[in-house]
Amino acid sequence: MNAGFRDDSIAGREPGGPVRVLVADDQALVRGGFVALLDAQDGIEVVGEADNGEQAVRMTRNLTPDVVLMDIRMPVLDGLAATRMIAEDPKLADVKVVVLTTFELDEYVFEAMRAGATGFLVKHTEPADLVRAVHVVAAGDALLSPGVTRRLIAEFSAHAKQPPPAAFTELTDREREVMTLVAEGLTNAEIGERLFVSPATARTHVSRILMKLDARDRTQLVVMAYESGLVRPGWQ
CATH class of the missing domain: 1.10.10.10 (Winged helix-like DNA-binding domain superfamily/Winged helix DNA-binding domain)
Incomplete structure (x- = not known):
């Protein structure tokens, strides 16, 4: 599947339907792995792929997925700016953004949270944890790994x-x-x-x-x- 597939599909989640996910990552291999894993799960539907932040924002506006898996470092528009644009759009208030990081202590994790990210996952997350994370975030709960939470608390409390x-x-x-x-x-x-x-x-x-x-x-x-x-x- 190519980045941007099903961009013309009907937006919005049907009541009781599967969790609709958009995957945004500029690395085709990583993106394809996430898509293949999630599409194989009952209760989850991948509705689109994006290979840069600008495309991710556009597709989110067109498709209104329940969850966006957003890589931070992407061309054209980075994931941080894309997350902020989605979070600030009142029409996308129900869309949850989960930021994908290479390292759990990524320096941009804290800024992404301020920008409106609901949670964070490292790219080497176990498949079962990724699937669980999608359902947790779609249900309205925050998703913060223990390591990120500890660093987050230390970062904020140092200046509070x-x-x-x-x-x-x-x-x-x-x-x-x-x-x-x-x-x-x-x-x-x-x-x-x-x-x-x-x-x-x-x-x-x-x-x-x-x-x-x-x-x-x-x-x-x-x-x-x-x-x-x-x-x-x-x-x-």
Whole structure:
């Protein structure tokens, strides 16, 4: 299959249909491997391929996939700029971008998160982990490997200051508590266990926080929590 295939297909995911994925990578061998693996999975459909960032943005606008696997280093327009353009387009609010990196500690990982990426994967990710990641992100959860999370926390906390009393005044005390747990990387089920509430209640709190802070997803909440100083390692 060539980059750009099925560019004229019908955009949008059918209710209950497979997770629709766009793969963007300028290395044909790497891109082809991802496409072959994902297309062979039940519940996943690869709707397009792109070999540069500009094409990735154009195809995302045309096809509105559920998930975009985005390489960072690509010609014409790099993956970082492409991710930012997708994240800033209100018509693509439901599209999740997962950045592909060669090394887990890629220097651009943090900037990509600020640009709107929902998660990160190294290119040598195990096939089962890649498939799981696509479903996790499509379901609305953030995807951060433990190594990236540790570096992310260190990066943000190094520059964060203790928040003023008025920080995030739009949130209730419970919502601020939930936000700190999201920043720790806890799932809704884990937040529920920590606060002795159901996962559904935890999800409701997270949804309200996202709405109040006008945040795109849980990953952006992590960024906001650490950059504002709401959370720092060792704080209770």
